[in-house]
Amino acid sequence: MLRSFGYWITLYRRTWRGSIVINVLNPLLFLIGVGAGLGSLVDDNAPTQIAGVTYAAFFAPGMLAAAAMQNAFLEGSAGVARAAGFGAYRGATPTPLKPEQLAAGHLLFIAFRVLIASGAFIVVMAAFGLIGGWWALGALLGATLTGVAFAAPAAAWAVGVRKLRHIDTVFRFVIMPLYMFSGTFFAVSQLPEWIRPVSYVLPLWHGVELCRTLSLGTATIIGSSVHVIYLLALAVGGFLVARITYRRRLHP
């Protein structure tokens, strides 16, 4: 697993500067644009509607989780499909590395990338005074776990995908709608009552809730445990399936 992880790190060493800049700029633009811009509109017209905090403080951790999901999904799907089709996996298949080790190494690298990106996000949040103290560390781990919970099932599926446009389709019709129904931009309690149960089973909702409660300091042991267990189950389940699908694709 570490041998395969080492490959991705070697590759990352060539691009990390650019990717860190993006990791910082992205949340900066989002927090200024949506947090300050849309936030002032929300805060002036509907104060205390959302969890009793400013819109920026509400929105930022939601975005943190959603960004972790998006980054992890893209690397776990398109990145994996490319590696399996003509990239890194092909080169590594004839070596002593097993398919499951390639899967684990790549997922470890995705987790690392999400950790860096989420760290940058949280630093920007702290600069806006939206998070602080040990809670920030919890939110960092929560966001990383959210990412892995998406990356592992995505990789298990994408390793067998031969047409990259299938990934676009899933991104558009599965990942994007998750933003809307998982309490990223507004609380699930503002959705019609009949739709809320759907939100509660969506993985992103668990990621958003985990990050938000940790960020706002309202986390409870039981609530957070439920979110963590749900997300861990997705990550572990995804990896177990990936062990099979990787072998099927790489050792046909």
Next chain:
Amino acid sequence: MSERPLVAATGLTKVYPRRRSTAEFRAVDGIDFEVQRGEAFGLLGPNGAGKSTTMRMIAATSPISGGSLRVLGMDPMRQGPEIRSRLGVVTQDDCLDNELTVRENLHIYGRYFSLPRAVIRERVTRLLGFAQLEEKAGDQVETLSGGMRRRLTIARSLINEPDILLLDEPTTGLDPQARHILWDRLFRLKQEGVTLILTTHYMDEAEQLCDRLVVVDHGRIVAHGSPRDLITRYATRDVLELRFRLDERDTAAEKLRTSPLATGGNDTDGRVELLPDRVLVYAADGEAALSTVHAMSLTPLTALVRRATLEDVFLKLTGRSLIE
């Protein structure tokens, strides 16, 4: 005392199960062969004959469906990583990392085999020399020519000093000069005692590199022996290639087929093959055969006398040419 073979296959079979869009496919249909240490063994056949599938099974990256296979005395189904750690594999597509440099590509590969960094450094220097890529060591792979990429792929496959080097169509898609450089490199490896197993659909390549080969078609072995053996067994010494004007071709072919050129000798000597673009006359003496053609008052547009090759063997065995 005979040593145990490095690779031994008996009744080796590979069946790809039926999928949504494809029917069940027997890619390899019960083949037997052995490869001894130090020899260069070839699998010759057209595209889709089952060569690459056989190579993948030997490389322990594709489970076998039937028969038995031992590689380096081990079972590829259960000891895959152990086998792979002692093989070098050159796949058909290079699978190099375009974004990394030549040196980094070699280094990464060494890490995959868990080699210590100092060992990798020493071997990389040596392999760069072997592949004649010293000056390109710091360049991104993206900038290399096709021939250089292949040499790098071969260098990469040698990073673990393998017992067997597997080459799947090593020179497909290369220009003639690049092919000759590559053959020279492979010949050196052979001289150093590296066991080579290669697939090819180029008969000149098989004749250049292989001590012994099997001809495969539709997943089965149709002949085996040394290139020389096969040519003497299944072809004549010479081949006369004739091209006729389109409107004369059929009558000329008919005349040739009923002439002593086609019926004069035994099974291999004296045979006429009609190909879409030319007529082949197999004869022990090509010049004499050409005189006979002229004596029949046939006037071919072009006439060429050449030595028989493995291509002719393949044509004889399957009735089809190798590259269609």
